[in-house]
Amino acid sequence: MTEPVDDLTAERLAAALRCATVSAEDLENAATAAFELLDVHLEQSFPLVHAELELRRFGHSRLYRWPGSEPGRVAAILLAHQDVVPVDDAQRWTHPPFAGVVDDEFIWGRGAIDDKSRVVAILEAVESALAGGIRPRHTVYLAFGHDEEVFGGHGAERMADHLRQAGVRADLLLDEGGVITEGIADGVRQPVATIMLGEKGCATVRLSVTEVGGHSSMPGKQTAVGRLARAVGRIQDHPMPLRLTPVIADMLARLRHAMPEPRRRLLGLAGVAAPVITRVMAARPHTEALVRTTTAPTVIRGGVKSNVLPQHAEALVNFRILPGDSVASVLDHCRKVVRDKGVRLELVGVSAEPSRSTGPGPTFDLIAELARDIVPGIAVTTGLVPGATDSRHYDDLAGTRCNFAPIVLNERDLASIHGTDERLSRVNYARLIEFNRRLIERLATATTSAPSTSGADA
Numbered sequence: 001m002t003e004p005v006d007d008l009t010a011e012r013l014a015a016a017l018r019c020a021t022v023s024a025e026d027l028e029n030a031a032t033a034a035f036e037l038l039d040v041h042l043e044q045s046f047p048l049v050h051a052e053l054e055l056r057r058f059g060h061s062r063l064y065r066w067p068g069s070e071p072g073r074v075a076a077i078l079l080a081h082q083d084v085v086p087v088d089d090a091q092r093w094t095h096p097p098f099a100g101v102v103d104d105e106f107i108w109g110r111g112a113i114d115d116k117s118r119v120v121a122i123l124e125a126v127e128s129a130l131a132g133g134i135r136p137r138h139t140v141y142l143a144f145g146h147d148e149e150v151f152g153g154h155g156a157e158r159m160a161d162h163l164r165q166a167g168v169r170a171d172l173l174l175d176e177g178g179v180i181t182e183g184i185a186d187g188v189r190q191p192v193a194t195i196m197l198g199e200k201g202c203a204t205v206r207l208s209v210t211e212v213g214g215h216s217s218m219p220g221k222q223t224a225v226g227r228l229a230r231a232v233g234r235i236q237d238h239p240m241p242l243r244l245t246p247v248i249a250d251m252l253a254r255l256r257h258a259m260p261e262p263r264r265r266l267l268g269l270a271g272v273a274a275p276v277i278t279r280v281m282a283a284r285p286h287t288e289a290l291v292r293t294t295t296a297p298t299v300i301r302g303g304v305k306s307n308v309l310p311q312h313a314e315a316l317v318n319f320r321i322l323p324g325d326s327v328a329s330v331l332d333h334c335r336k337v338v339r340d341k342g343v344r345l346e347l348v349g350v351s352a353e354p355s356r357s358t359g360p361g362p363t364f365d366l367i368a369e370l371a372r373d374i375v376p377g378i379a380v381t382t383g384l385v386p387g388a389t390d391s392r393h394y395d396d397l398a399g400t401r402c403n404f405a406p407i408v409l410n411e412r413d414l415a416s417i418h419g420t421d422e423r424l425s426r427v428n429y430a431r432l433i434e435f436n437r438r439l440i441e442r443l444a445t446a447t448t449s450a451p452s453t454s455g456a457d458a
Contacts, residue, residue: 194382
């Protein structure tokens with residue numbers, strides 16, 4: 001059984017959470033002082049890491065290279081991100097979101113789960129390994145982005161390009177995404193570790209309407225707001241089709257043994273019962289996201305006064321794209337569903353195609369083995385990250401990609417990510433550190449059969 005972290009270890013994470021490294025799309029509004037404060041904290045807290053590993057900076061992002069004793073191969077690229085999302089209503093929090101409060105059970109603060117705990121846990125594990133005289137057999141990279149929450153264009157993308165130009169090809173890419181959940185997988189009583197093998201794409205479609213305007217006492221048949229609302233309603237009422245992808249079919253096959261008999265029987269017929277399976281999964285938001293490109297109207301604007309006909313109205317609809325669909329097919333679907341030439345549709349912001357999904361291989365088996373060691377009695381399966389992570393920038397840089405952390409979360413914990421009262425238990429933080437420590441130990445003794453480019457000059 002994992003013991004909770006001690007006060008000093010908890011405090012190192014709490015001090016990182018006190019640095020309000022809120023990401024910003026506008027570089028001029030970046031939390032520069034907070035990132036600089038975090039830089040100082042990390043370098044003071046982990047002196048061996050900063051004495052022995054090579055560090056390159058890309059803005060506030062940090063790329064560490066840990067040369068192996070046989071540097072002709074790259075064992076792993078370990079990702080995490082330092083930035084956090086803003087807080088909507090700090091008054092609703094039990095403790096102020098950037099106070100970094102530590103109590104007997106939890107470490108509280110924005111970023112406790114997403115994703116500073118991974119940054120600091122990886123550094124804790126590497127520092128411990130260095131102190132114990134452990135060195136990796138093959139080179140390891142640590143890549144800590146600073147703008148993951150705004151799609152990583154100035155952090156992860158630049159670091160990945162640097163590694164690509166250096167010819168780096170790793171056995172394993174490990175990032176955030178999957179966790180161990182309790183009470184989430186319908187019909188499964190034991191905790192489920194979902195090791196994600198890829199992620200969905202994303203696109204935001206803007207709908208806009210322009211009308212003449214005028215006085216509200218003499219409206220036409222429809223206003224700009226009404227026309228826009230009808231278009232948004234059509235998109236939401238006609239989602240993209242359900243589909244069982246190979247990754248999700250594999251996920252269900254791995255969980256089949258842990259399900260009650262009616263579900264086991266249904267999954268045994270997955271080849272012919274896919275439509276039934278997808279309809280069952282579509283009944284809950286957590287699982288619907290695995291079998292459909294999701295549709296989420298998120299912003300609507302229009303009008304200036306109750307007695308003035310609006311001249312302009314617009315809405316944003318966010319899509320998370322299932323493999324097999326594409327950014328172009330999402331936009332085409334919207335046009336077909338809206339069927340109104342008076343509504344302009346266009347892509348805005350950052351769009352990304354679904355990532356390629358690597359099949360489970362030896363490095364997947366290693367991650368699964370370590371997860372079972374840290375949390376015995378779990379069911380292990382695969383999956384897709386429904387959101388976006390920095391790892392999509394590195395997709396071609398590793399043979400196997402895994403998005404996973406061995407922390408045990410329930411529904412309340414999951415709701416706190418980007419929400420209220422984000423916190424990580426001391427036990428979960430200990431699991432995260434121990435998992436990374438054991439991974440490093442295994443990388444120190446790993447043997448492989450085929451060479452890869454080391455990126456020795458990276």
